[in-house]
Amino acid sequence: MKRYSIFSLVRNALSYHENWPKAWRSPDPKPAYDVIIIGGGGHGLATAYYLAKEHGITNVAVLEKSWIGGGNTGRNTTIVRSNYLMPESLALYDHALKLWEDLSQDLNYNVMFSPRGLLHLAHNVHDMQEIGRRGHAINAAGVDSEFVTREQVKAMVPIINLDCRYPVMGGLLQKRGGVARHDAVAWGYARGADARGVDIIQNCAVTGFRMDGGRVQGVETTRGFIAAPRIGVVVAGNSGALAAMAGFRLPIETTPLQAMVSEPLKPIIDCVVMSNTIHAYISQSDKGELVIGGSSDPYNSYAQRGSFDQIEHVVGPIVELYPALSRIRLMRHWAGITDITVDRSPIMSKTPVEGLFINCGWGTGGFKATPGSGHVFAHCLALGDLTPMAAPFTMDRFHTGALIDEGAAAAVAH
Amino acid sequence: MLPIRCPWCGEREQTEFSYGGEAHIVRPTDSADLTDAEWGDYVFFRTNPRGLHYERWFHAFGCRRWFNMARDTVSGAIHGTYRPGEPRTDVPDAPRVPVAGGDGGEG
Numbered sequence: 001m002k003r004y005s006i007f008s009l010v011r012n013a014l015s016y017h018e019n020w021p022k023a024w025r026s027p028d029p030k031p032a033y034d035v036i037i038i039g040g041g042g043h044g045l046a047t048a049y050y051l052a053k054e055h056g057i058t059n060v061a062v063l064e065k066s067w068i069g070g071g072n073t074g075r076n077t078t079i080v081r082s083n084y085l086m087p088e089s090l091a092l093y094d095h096a097l098k099l100w101e102d103l104s105q106d107l108n109y110n111v112m113f114s115p116r117g118l119l120h121l122a123h124n125v126h127d128m129q130e131i132g133r134r135g136h137a138i139n140a141a142g143v144d145s146e147f148v149t150r151e152q153v154k155a156m157v158p159i160i161n162l163d164c165r166y167p168v169m170g171g172l173l174q175k176r177g178g179v180a181r182h183d184a185v186a187w188g189y190a191r192g193a194d195a196r197g198v199d200i201i202q203n204c205a206v207t208g209f210r211m212d213g214g215r216v217q218g219v220e221t222t223r224g225f226i227a228a229p230r231i232g233v234v235v236a237g238n239s240g241a242l243a244a245m246a247g248f249r250l251p252i253e254t255t256p257l258q259a260m261v262s263e264p265l266k267p268i269i270d271c272v273v274m275s276n277t278i279h280a281y282i283s284q285s286d287k288g289e290l291v292i293g294g295s296s297d298p299y300n301s302y303a304q305r306g307s308f309d310q311i312e313h314v315v316g317p318i319v320e321l322y323p324a325l326s327r328i329r330l331m332r333h334w335a336g337i338t339d340i341t342v343d344r345s346p347i348m349s350k351t352p353v354e355g356l357f358i359n360c361g362w363g364t365g366g367f368k369a370t371p372g373s374g375h376v377f378a379h380c381l382a383l384g385d386l387t388p389m390a391a392p393f394t395m396d397r398f399h400t401g402a403l404i405d406e407g408a409a410a411a412v413a414h
Numbered sequence: 415m416l417p418i419r420c421p422w423c424g425e426r427e428q429t430e431f432s433y434g435g436e437a438h439i440v441r442p443t444d445s446a447d448l449t450d451a452e453w454g455d456y457v458f459f460r461t462n463p464r465g466l467h468y469e470r471w472f473h474a475f476g477c478r479r480w481f482n483m484a485r486d487t488v489s490g491a492i493h494g495t496y497r498p499g500e501p502r503t504d505v506p507d508a509p510r511v512p513v514a515g516g517d518g519g520e521g
Contacts, residue, residue: 240462251458253435254487299433302464302488307416309429342458399454 001195003108023187024194029201032227033061035381036219037234038206038242040064042073042182043359043366044234045189046374047381048198049107054375055382058197061228062190063221065205069186072236075304075336076367077259077293079272079283081118081177083145085134088392088404089345090141095389096372097176103371109188111180112286117271118177119148119156123166127277131172138174148173157273164320166277179272179283179291185370209246209353216246216355232357232381237302237337239360248352250360251398252339257296257364258306258314260333262325264288278317289331292318296338296364306335338364345404348377348386349395357381358395416490421497422477434470436460437482438502464488466505471495 002008002021012020035051037044040062051057062068080100082093104110122128131147138145148171150162162168190200201223208220209231218227233242243250265288274281280294294314297306311333319326340363341347347361359377362369379387386394397403416428442448442456461467467487472480484493484503494503 238464240460241464244461244463249455249459249461251454251460253460253462254464300436300462300467300469300487301490303490307428398458399451401450401454 001108001191023191024200026202027199029061029063029204029221029223029226030199031225032218033199034059034228035230035232036060036226036228037062037232037381038219039071039234039236040068040186040190040200040202041071041234041236042069042185042189042370043236043362043373043377044232045069045186045193045200046370047232047234047359047377048193048200048374049189049196050375050378051382052193052196052198055378057382060193060197061199061201061226062193063204063206063219063226064200064202065222067202068190068200069183072336072338072366073182073186073370075259075334076182077281077283077291078179078182078285078367079118079177079274079281080113080115080180080368081174081272082143082368083118083120083134083138083172083174083177084406085137086345086404086406087137087141089406090138090143092346092372092376092389092393093369094141094143095375096369099371099375100180100368101176103180103185103188107188107192109184109191111184111188113178113180114286115176115178116283117156118174119153119271119273120172120174121153121168121273121275121277122170122172123168123275123277125169128169130276131170135172144174144176146173146175147171156271157269159268159322159324160273161321161323168321177272179285180367181286182367185367189370189374206242206245209356211246211353214352214354216353230355230357230381230384232359232377234359234377236360236362236366237339239339239358241302243351243358246351246353246356250339250347250358251395252341252347252361253300254302254337254339255296255299256301256303256306256335257293257338258310258333258335259291259293260311260314260330261285261289261291262328263331265290265328268324275317275321278321280314280317280321282318282322290325290328292330296340297335302337304335304337338362338366340364342398343403344406346373346393347395348373348380348390348393350386351395416492418471418483418492419495420473420476420479421481421495422479423473426473426476430473430475432472432474434472434480436462437468437470466493468502
């Protein structure tokens with residue numbers, strides 16, 4: 001891997017940037033690997049990267065049915081935060097946030113992580129109680145979180161209309177939260193993994209598993225059979241379909257989550273602002289586009305598009321909260337398909353098939369967890385067992401009842 | 415937005431309806447005898463197919479009655495709606511993926 005630096009930039013500028021090497025290879029699949037990771041999104045690529053970097057397991061293939069980072073990694077609102085309620089989630093998401101903080105240096109790839117602060121609004125007494133409870137829980141866990149008043153909200157976000165239909169009463173601020181460049185995360189991990197010997201195989205869809213006596217032997221793909229004793233499934237919205245191929249069900253339902261961007265504007269919002277009650281969140285990209293998201297569509301769907309009425313449910317509250325934005329035009333809107341568990345917490349688990357591990361259920365909030373998810377799941381795959389950080393997130397919790405109930409308390413923005 | 419034919423009222427806009435999850439899941443009558451795993455399967459685990467899905471809908475801003483629908487979760491195409499207790503709409507040529515653990519009971 002040629003390191004990126006000011007010198008490589010200058011050197012390549014002299015040849016009109018025509019001689020940059022490819023960031024990763026496009027190898028043909030080998031007949032067998034030590035580990036196969038199904039799914040070339042951020043989580044899958046991060047898993048491969050940490051397998052190679054932290055555990056020295058480099059005979060690894062990442063199988064991607066289309067192009068890397070083309071699924072939810074390229075379809076989210078790029079928000080990064082760790083202000084969760086439950087201790088298990090706090091540990092996992094803050095582990096991810098700590099990795100985000102020096103990810104660009106670690107990968108030698110600018111993921112444009114911008115901890116610009118993340119503000120969560122409270123619009124009623126219940127919201128104030130909820131942020132009170134969550135804020136104190138977060139502080140007690142040693143993660144940063146502070147309460148801000150109405151006046152401080154207005155100072156941070158001058159365009160906000162505090163006296164909208166559901167007046168803003170206060171907020172919860174995580175200063176370490178922010179946004180990152182979604183594509184760069186996939187590309188940076190791909191480049192780092194490839195440089196350590198991982199084969200990233202695009203346009204290679206898994207069509208089935210080959211099993212022998214309850215043990216996985218490998219995967220059938222559109223490019224032939226590939227053997228591996230240990231396989232990790234990291235396919236977000238399509239987890240149910242992969243699980244069905246392996247003969248088990250998941251406590252997951254797949255729904256689209258939409259997002260949209262406006263035309264580019266001059267800088268107008270310099271932090272991430274989200275609201276649980278009106279269910280909309282907004283930030284401004286470095287290009288000046290306002291990135292807007294809301295709640296997922298209310299029915300199961302694998303279509304990477306959502307329903308139009310949902311857009312109105314998101315845009316209406318945004319315009320009520322920020323009247324100055326009422327005339328801006330939306331440029332694009334899209335949807336990713338999210339794998340939602342009933343307790344809104346992810347699943348990192350062994351499966352009924354020996355050797356087959358699954359990392360899914362990140363639902364509407366997976367992007368922020370990308371480095372942590374990959375780091376922890378890589379450790380599980382290397383170990384052949386769940387690590388303490390992953391253990392609470394096993395699939396068994398839906399049988400034992402030890403759910404990690406973030407559903408009621410999650411801070412919406414994803 | 416999908417136009418949905420309520421089997422009680424006729425065709426209306428999707429915004430009049432709310433979604434009720436997978437259909438034909440029967441509550442076990444012997445719940446006291448079930449293991450935690452069996453009960454967990456009933457409560458939390460779903461077929462979540464990529465393709466033909468039998469699901470419940472509720473005509474929230476209409477007759478406020480429940481009904482079932484056969485819908486494709488990829489294309490959004492609705493193959494039919496029917497009242498509870500009626501046989502499910504058969505869709506012989508619908509794209510199917512393997513569904514683990516059968517596709518629920520009748521109900």
